[in-house]
Amino acid sequence: MPDEKRVSIRDGLYEIRYFTAGQGEPLLFLHGSGGLTWARFLDELAKDYAVTAPEHPGYGESSGLDALDDMTDFALYVGDFCDAVGIERAHVIGHSLGGMLAAEAAILQAEYVNKLVICNAIGFWRDETPVLDYIITPPEQLMAAAFHDLESPAVAEAFKAPETGEEMQQMLYERTKSFMAAGKFAWPIPDRGLKRRIHRIKAPTLIVWGEHDGLVPPVYVEDFQSGIKNSKVLIMKDVAHMPMYEDPDGFVGAVKDFLKD
Amino acid sequence: MKFEFFHLMPYPELPDDFKEKHQSVWVDPHSSLFDPEVAHRAYNEYLDELEYAAEVGFDGICVNEHHANAYGMMPSPNLMASALARNTKDAAIVVMGNSLALYNPPTRVAEEFAMLDCISGGRLVAGFPVGTPMDTTLAYGQVPVTLREKYMEAHDLVMRAWQDPEPFAFNGKYTQLRYVNIWPRPLQKPHPPIWIPGGGSLETWEWCARVGYLYAYLSYFGYQRGMQTMKGFWDEVERQGLEPNPYHAGFLQFIGVSETDEQAEKDYAGAADYFYNRCLHIAPHFANIPGYTSLRTVKAQLPSMVQQASQMAEISTLKWKDFVDRGYIVAGSPATVREQLKDVIQNLRVGHLMVLLHFGNLNKETVTKNTQLFATEVMPYLKDMWPEYEDKWWINPVNQPVQRELARVN
Numbered sequence: 001m002p003d004e005k006r007v008s009i010r011d012g013l014y015e016i017r018y019f020t021a022g023q024g025e026p027l028l029f030l031h032g033s034g035g036l037t038w039a040r041f042l043d044e045l046a047k048d049y050a051v052t053a054p055e056h057p058g059y060g061e062s063s064g065l066d067a068l069d070d071m072t073d074f075a076l077y078v079g080d081f082c083d084a085v086g087i088e089r090a091h092v093i094g095h096s097l098g099g100m101l102a103a104e105a106a107i108l109q110a111e112y113v114n115k116l117v118i119c120n121a122i123g124f125w126r127d128e129t130p131v132l133d134y135i136i137t138p139p140e141q142l143m144a145a146a147f148h149d150l151e152s153p154a155v156a157e158a159f160k161a162p163e164t165g166e167e168m169q170q171m172l173y174e175r176t177k178s179f180m181a182a183g184k185f186a187w188p189i190p191d192r193g194l195k196r197r198i199h200r201i202k203a204p205t206l207i208v209w210g211e212h213d214g215l216v217p218p219v220y221v222e223d224f225q226s227g228i229k230n231s232k233v234l235i236m237k238d239v240a241h242m243p244m245y246e247d248p249d250g251f252v253g254a255v256k257d258f259l260k261d
Numbered sequence: 262m263k264f265e266f267f268h269l270m271p272y273p274e275l276p277d278d279f280k281e282k283h284q285s286v287w288v289d290p291h292s293s294l295f296d297p298e299v300a301h302r303a304y305n306e307y308l309d310e311l312e313y314a315a316e317v318g319f320d321g322i323c324v325n326e327h328h329a330n331a332y333g334m335m336p337s338p339n340l341m342a343s344a345l346a347r348n349t350k351d352a353a354i355v356v357m358g359n360s361l362a363l364y365n366p367p368t369r370v371a372e373e374f375a376m377l378d379c380i381s382g383g384r385l386v387a388g389f390p391v392g393t394p395m396d397t398t399l400a401y402g403q404v405p406v407t408l409r410e411k412y413m414e415a416h417d418l419v420m421r422a423w424q425d426p427e428p429f430a431f432n433g434k435y436t437q438l439r440y441v442n443i444w445p446r447p448l449q450k451p452h453p454p455i456w457i458p459g460g461g462s463l464e465t466w467e468w469c470a471r472v473g474y475l476y477a478y479l480s481y482f483g484y485q486r487g488m489q490t491m492k493g494f495w496d497e498v499e500r501q502g503l504e505p506n507p508y509h510a511g512f513l514q515f516i517g518v519s520e521t522d523e524q525a526e527k528d529y530a531g532a533a534d535y536f537y538n539r540c541l542h543i544a545p546h547f548a549n550i551p552g553y554t555s556l557r558t559v560k561a562q563l564p565s566m567v568q569q570a571s572q573m574a575e576i577s578t579l580k581w582k583d584f585v586d587r588g589y590i591v592a593g594s595p596a597t598v599r600e601q602l603k604d605v606i607q608n609l610r611v612g613h614l615m616v617l618l619h620f621g622n623l624n625k626e627t628v629t630k631n632t633q634l635f636a637t638e639v640m641p642y643l644k645d646m647w648p649e650y651e652d653k654w655w656i657n658p659v660n661q662p663v664q665r666e667l668a669r670v671n
Contacts, residue, residue, distance in 0.1 A: 065406070069434070136399075138546045169563045176559055180406050180552030188402040 002038055002046070002053070006061075009077075009084045014064030016081060018054035022046025025114070025259075026087045029053040030078070030105075032096025033122075033134065033182035035060055035174065039158040041248040048256060049091070054081055056101075058181030060174070065181050071192045074185065075104035082112045091259055092203075093117040095244065096216070097182050100194060103224070107200040115259055116205040119251075120213050120241050124223040125191040132215045135179045135187055145214025146241040158245045198227030205231040206258040208251065210239035232258075262606065262646040263655070265321035265355055266314035266632065267513060267615040270307045270341075271332040273622040274299050275539045280577070285544035287395045290331045300334060306625045308341065312348050313629060314618075317636035321353030321386065321656075323615055325458075325479075326360055327393075328400035332540035339373045346381035347665055353656045354381050357458055357477070357615075358388020362408055363401045366436045367415035368443055371422040375447045382662035383448040388477075389416060390458040391465075394550040395543070405552030409464070411435045423452045454654045456511065461490045462558045466497040469509075475654040477511035477615065481541065482572075483588035484605040487512055491609045508612030508652040514605065515617045517592035518634040525592040528627050530581040533590055535621030537576050545573065590620075595638030602643060612647050613654075 002019035009016060019038055027049035029042060036055050045051050057077065058065030068074050078101065082090065091114045094102025099121020106113040122131055132145055147155055162168040185192060205228045209218045218235060225233055234254050239246040275286070275294060283290060311322045324341045327333030335341055342356045354377060359370045378385040391412050397403045403411070414433045418441070421429065428442035447453055456475040459465035469476040478490050491510065498505055515536075517529035554562070584590045591601045606614060618631040 135405075136546050136550055173556075173559065173563060176551045177556060178551075180556070183405050183550075183552045184407065187398070187404050 002042070002051070005085075007081075007084045009064075009080050013067050014057050014077065014080070015062065016054050016057070016064070016084075017061040018052060018081075018085065020050070020052050022049055022051050024049040026050050026052065026090035027259075028078075028082070028087065028090040028092045030092065030094040030098030030101050031056065031059070032098050032120075033178065033186065034096075035178040037158055037245070039245055039248065040154075041244040041252050044248060044252040045255065049259075052085060052087065052090070056098075056181065058184075059178055065184065068184065071100070071104050071185060071194075072108065074101055075108040078105040079109040079112055082109075087112070089114050091115045091117070093119065093255065094121060095119045096241065097122055097186060097190075099123065100185070100190070100192070103194060103198060103201060106203050106205075107197050110200075110202060113203045116201065116203040117208060117255055117258065118205060118224055119208040119243060120210055120216055121220075121224065122186055122190040122216055123192070123194040124220050125189050126219065126223075129217045129219050131190055131217075131220075133188075134215050135183050139175075142215075148210065148212045148238055148240040148246060152246060154246055154248060155242075195223070195227070198224070199229075201228045202230065206255070207231055207233045208243060208254060209233070209235050210241055210243040210246070211235050211237055212240040215241045262643050263320040263508075263613050263652065264635075264640050264643075265323050265353070265511075265613060265615045266311060266319040267323040267325075267355075267357070267617050268307055268311055268619055269325070269332060269540075269617065270303070270334045271536070271540050271621065272300065272334055273303050275331060275535075275622075279539045280542045283542070285547055286332055286540055286542045287327075287330045288399045288544070288547050289329070294331065303334070307619070308344055308348075310619055310625065310628050310632065311341075311345055314632050314636075315345075315349040315352035317633060318640065319352055319636065321355045322349065323355040323357050325357045325388070326390070326396070328396045330395065330400075332536070339377060342377050342385070343380065346377055346384070349381075349384075350662070350664065351658070352384065353386050354384050355386040355456065355615075356388050357386075357456060357479075358390050360390050360392030360397060360401075360412075361415035361419065362403060362411040362435075363392060363397060364415070366438055367418050368422050368438065368441060370415070371419040371443050372445075374419075374453065375423070375443060375445045378447040378449055378453050379445050381658075383453075383658040384656050385447070385449070385453045386456055386656060387453040388456045388458060389419075389474075393548075394553045395547050398550050398553060399547055405550050407435075408553065409555070420452065423447055448659065449657050454656060456654065461493060461562070462554065463493070463561060464555055464558070466494045467501075470494070470497045470501050470503060473509075473653075475509060475511055475613070477513070477613070479513040479615070481513075481515070481536075481589070483590065484512070484514060484609055485588040487609055491611070495610060505610065506612070506650045506653070507606075507610050507647045508650055508654050510609070510611045511613035511615055512605070512609050512611045513615040513617065514602075515590040515620050516598060516602075516631070516635065517590055517618075518595055518598050518631050518639060519592075520594065522593040522597055525594070525597075526581050528630075529590065529592055529620075529623070532621035532623035532627075533581060533584050537579065537584070537589070537621075540621060541576065595634055598635070599639050599642050602639065603646070606643065606646055612650065612652060
C-alpha cells in the first residue's frame with residue numbers, strides 16, 4: 001500500500017493529496033479524467049521506482065482547480081508540484097487526460113521530464129473519428145467504451161462496486177467532481193493546441209494504446225507518433241481505454257522495458 | 262398581483278412516435294422533423310397570441326431563449342420582443358431572457374436590451390438566465406465549470422455598460438474590451454428591472470436576495486413541486502433579514518380555463534400529453550452535466566436525485582387526471598382555476614405569476630379562449646392580492662409613449 005501525503009503549493013493555491021511508494025528513480029503518474037485509482041500496476045512499478053501519484057487540482061481531496069485556466073497553467077502546475085515534493089526529474093506516465101497533461105509538461109517543463117509514457121491520451125481531434133463525448137456519456141455506455149472486458153478479475157480488483165446507498169451517492173459525487181474538472185480541459189473538444197507544440201517534445205517517449213479503446217480510438221496514436229520524433233508505439237491486445245487496469249502485467253512489463261532501455 | 266403571459270413557442274408537429282424513434286427533443290432532434298412552413302405559421306400565430314394577451318390586459322408578455330430545442334423555437338427572443346414592442350402599448354415586454362455567457366462580447370445584450378427599452382418606451386424587463394445545460398454547454402459549447410463565472414463577469418459588464426456615463430475599458434477573464442460605450446442606452450433608469458430565472462440552485466437564491474433581483478422559478482411541474490424551491494428562496498430572504506415582498510418572486514404555471522371542469526379535459530388533455538410526452542422528452546444525460554451545477558448544490562440535491570430521475574421516468578405513464586391532481590396544470594372552470602390559483606399565489610408567496618396558456622400543440626382558437634377566459638373570469642378576481650406591498654421589480658415606462666399609428670406614414 002502507498003503512503004498518503006499532502007502538500008500545500010504556492011501559499012495554498014493548490015492543496016494536493018498524493019500517494020507514494022517504492023524506491024529508485026522517480027516516476028510520476030498523472031491520472032486521467034476519471035480520477036486516481038491506486039491499483040496493482042502502481043504497486044508493481046513501485047518495486048523498481050519511487051512512484052508518486054498526485055490527485056490533480058479539483059480531484060479527490062486536492063484543490064486548486066480555479067487556479068488553472070488552461071493547459072498552460074496545468075502544465076506549469078506539474079513543475080510546481082515537483083518542486084514542492086522534491087522531484088527534480090522523473091519518468092512521467094500520463095493516462096488519458098493525464099496523457100495530454102504529460103505531453104504539455106514535457107513541452108513546457110521539459111527539465112522535469114526524464115522518459116515519457118503516453119497512454120490512451122486525449123489532446124487531438126479528428127472529425128472522422130471523434131473522441132467520445134465521455135463527460136456526458138451515460139455510465140453504462142462509458143464503461144463499455146473504457147473496458148474491453150468488464151468482467152475480468154483485474155477490473156473487479158481495481159474498481160470496487162459501491163455496496164450501500166451512501167457509497168453510491170459518494171461515488172456519484174466523486175464522478176461529478178472528476179468530470180467537472182476534466183471538462184475544463186476537454187470540453188467541448190479535447191483539442192487545446194497540442195498539434196502546434198508537440199514537436200517540442202524531446203524526451204524519449206513510449207506511446208501505449210489499448211487496441212479496443214472506445215473513448216480515444218487508436219487512430220490517435222498517429223498524431224502522437226508523428227509529432228514526437230523520439231517515440232515508439234505499443235498497441236496492447238485485449239484491452240480498451242484502461243490498459244494499466246485491464247492488463248497490469250502487460251502494461252508494467254512494457255513500461256519497465258522501455259524505462260530500462 | 263401581476264400576471265404575465267408566457268410563450269415557449271414549441272414546434273407543433275412532432276410526430277406521434279417521436280418519443281419511440283428519437284432520443285431527445287433538445288440538442289439532437291433531427292432536422293427532417295422540421296418543416297419551415299409549419300414554423301412560419303406557428304411563429305405568426307404565437308405572436309398573435311402574445312399580442313392578444315397584451316390587448317386583453319395581461320401585465321406583461323414573456324419570451325425566452327433556447328437553442329437546438331423543438332419545444333422552444335426562440336434562439337433569439339430579442340427578435341420576438343422587438344416585433345411585440347411595436348404591436349403592443351402598455352404591457353411589459355419580459356425577455357426571460359438572454360443567457361449572458363453565450364454572447365460575445367456580452368455588451369451585445371446591453372445594446373439589444375437598450376434598443377428594446379427605447380423602442381418600447383421603457384417597457385422592457387431584462388431577464389438574465391444562466392441557461393440550461395442543453396443550451397449552454399451542449400448547443401453553445403460552453404465549459405460547464407466556468408459557465409457561472411463567465412455569466413457573472415458578463416453581468417457585471419452589462420450592468421456597468423448601462424450605468425457608467427463614461428466610456429471605460431474592461432479587462433475581464435472572458436471578455437476584454439478597450440472601449441465600452443454602448444449606444445443606445447436604456448430608457449429606464451438606472452436600468453430595466455432585472456429578473457433571474459432559476460432552478461433550485463443555492464447560489465442563485467443568495468444572489469437574487471442579496472442584490473435585489475426578482476427570482477423566478479420556471480418549472481413545468483407545477484406549484485406542488487414548486488413549494489420546496491420557493492421555500493428555499495424565502496428562507497434565504499429571511500436569513501438575510503429582508504422584507505418578504507411577494508413581488509420579489511415569480512412562478513411559472515400551466516393553466517387551462519374552460520367553461521366547465523369537464524370541458525377543460527376535452528380542451529387541454531391532448532396538448533398536455535403532447536407537452537409532457539414529446540416536448541419534455543429530453544435525454545437525461547443531456548440534462549445532468551458535471552460542472553454545470555456547483556458542488557455545493559450537487560451535494561444538497563444528491564439525496565433527491567434518484568427520486569427526481571424516477572419522477573421523470575414516470576411522466577409517460579401520467580394521464581390528464583394526474584397532471585391536474587399533481588398541479589402540473591391548473592385546469593377547469595373559471596371558479597376552479599380562481600380558487601386553486603389563490604392558493605398557489607399565497608402558498609408560493611409570489612407577486613408575479615407567469616402563465617402558460619399555450620402549451621404543447623394547443624391550437625390558436627383554444628389558446629384565444631383560454632386567454633380570454635383567464636383575462637375576464639380569473640385575473641380580475643386575483644388582481645387585488647398583496648395590496649400592502651410595492652412592486653419594486655416593475656417597468657417604468659414613459660408617460661406618453663409614441664404609438665405605432667402616430668409613426669405610420671399613410
